[in-house]
Amino acid sequence: MLPYTYLLINFFTIVICVIASFDKRIRFNRYFLPYLLAATLVAIPFIFWDSIFTACGVWWFNYNYTTGISIAGLPVEECLFFFCIPFSCVFTYFCMNRFFNLDRWNAFNNLIVFVAIIACTVTALLFYNRLYTFVTAVVSAIIFIFLHFIVRREWIGKASFVYILLSPGFFLVNGILTGTGLSSPIVNYNPEEFLGIRMLTIPIEDALYGYILFLLNLYFFELFTTKKRAAFPQLF
Numbered sequence: 462m463l464p465y466t467y468l469l470i471n472f473f474t475i476v477i478c479v480i481a482s483f484d485k486r487i488r489f490n491r492y493f494l495p496y497l498l499a500a501t502l503v504a505i506p507f508i509f510w511d512s513i514f515t516a517c518g519v520w521w522f523n524y525n526y527t528t529g530i531s532i533a534g535l536p537v538e539e540c541l542f543f544f545c546i547p548f549s550c551v552f553t554y555f556c557m558n559r560f561f562n563l564d565r566w567n568a569f570n571n572l573i574v575f576v577a578i579i580a581c582t583v584t585a586l587l588f589y590n591r592l593y594t595f596v597t598a599v600v601s602a603i604i605f606i607f608l609h610f611i612v613r614r615e616w617i618g619k620a621s622f623v624y625i626l627l628s629p630g631f632f633l634v635n636g637i638l639t640g641t642g643l644s645s646p647i648v649n650y651n652p653e654e655f656l657g658i659r660m661l662t663i664p665i666e667d668a669l670y671g672y673i674l675f676l677l678n679l680y681f682f683e684l685f686t687t688k689k690r691a692a693f694p695q696l697f
Contacts, residue, residue: 463526467526471546478548547675635667
């Protein structure tokens with residue numbers, strides 16, 4: 462077992478995107494500060510959620526794959542996860558939106574939101590006794606309501622399309638974290654606290670968890686980017 466496995470997963474998830482950020486056609490490096498602000502704001506409640514679930518035994522970590530450094534009861538690599546993974550997602554969305562016209566996917570906003578809210582609500586009602594399933598479904602429904610009905614973001618369709626494009630990377634990263642190709646998983650789940658439905662080794666709840674993590678990062682990134690453009694128009 463390599464004690465730096467989880468750290469290397471984070472590193473290889475982000476390194477190509479960071480390097481590409483300095484490409485003159487992309488220049489995403491100008492947006493590092495807004496991204497860092499957005500990621501930090503989103504990471505705080507997610508790390509709290511993660512920490513509580515770890516303390517409750519909903520999931521736990523195999524420290525044989527980590528450096529052994531902990532923050533809030535979590536491996537430091539798990540905290541870095543909430544900065545590295547969303548960076549790759551937001552960067553991909555930024556590039557796709559810059560070089561391609563994805564507006565057609567916004568026609569599916571209403572359908573995506575209503576299906577998601579109904580599915581999450583039904584899931585929460587049926588599986589209220591499975592903590593990971595219940596909390597993920599409830600939080601997801603709230604986030605969809607917030608993004609669509611309160612702040613009225615029109616890019617949910619585009620973001621959903623990009624998330625689908627990112628699914629091979631999702632399966633690779635989450636697959637390794639949940640045990641694909643390893644003698645034992647880095648992240649272990651209490652079978653009593655989730656549906657038990659896995660995509661290869663990945664609990665299906667992880668897909669929704671990653672989706673809302675991406676959407677929230679995108680929302681705050683857009684918010685902070687807009688403010689930065691207003692304050693420093695000469696930079697954009």
